[in-house]
């Protein structure tokens with residue numbers, strides 16, 4: 364930083380950034396004497412004659428340097444090497460260096476952040492400082508977790524109840540665990556339009572998936588969304604859902620429970636550990652003739668007897684066989 368008096372700079376932040384970089388590189392430190400919306404005054408921390416004063420340009424948003432005495436006198440800290448204890452080595456000081464990269468790749472590794480700081484300032488920073496820098500950059504780009512979480516309802520908003528009139532009389536319900544910072548469960552009820560497009564009807568965030576949560580959620584669907592007779596409910600075999608399906612309003616002729624075949628086949632595969640058997644069961648559930656279903660079950664029994672017991676425990680064939688479905692899921 365040579366003679367800078369009268370120099371114009373875009374903003375106070377840009378000026379401070381330049382001063383900080385200079386001081387880190389030179390291994391000297393400054394202190395802020397005054398800093399407000401219109402003026403900035405910096406002095407040498409060790410008390411030599413180095414000083415910089417800047418003011419907001421009254422005719423624009425830029426700042427100009429009104430006074431600059433740009434040479435420190437014997438103020439270099441310790442050795443020539445910049446140490447991690449340098450007061451201007453703060454995470455906020457590095458954010459500008461990594462902001463673009465964090466914006467492009469929020470999962471950027473801390474080791475990469477450390478390397479970027481090293482390339483820019485020629486110094487090694489601790490893992491903790493690099494980690495803090497990354498967190499602050501993420502915060503400045505994306506806001507807080509609380510901000511993101513509060514946006515969730517808006518993303519899930521849909522003209523749901525009115526639109527159900529134009530959908531099939533079918534509702535798929537599912538609970539999805541949220542991972543990470545928030546440990547809630549998202550309960551959703553979706554319908555399907557005539558083009559097989561997904562149509563969100565209702566959702567709720569609950570503390571955990573349990574009978575009480577499902578009973579309340581389904582009661583809300585019954586009260587606010589639909590009381591249509593002969594509704595088909597598709598779900599997995601989660602115990603909380605199975606228990607609430609016993610309630611009269613979810614029993615025939617009011618509602619017909621069918622199992623999500625994707626979940627069913629996946630669970631079958633996990634229990635049996637046999638992909639060929641899963642394919643066989645997959646073909647069986649899709650058969651449209653009773654005799655073909657029986658043939659499929661027989662082949663499964665020949666291949667693995669326990670598999671047939673497993674299927675038997677799932678429940679009535681109407682729950683999983685399209686041939687015995689009564690055309691409720693179509």
Ligand SMILES: [Zn+2]
Pocket residue numbers: 391407408409410411412413434435436437438
């Ligand atoms: Zn000095």
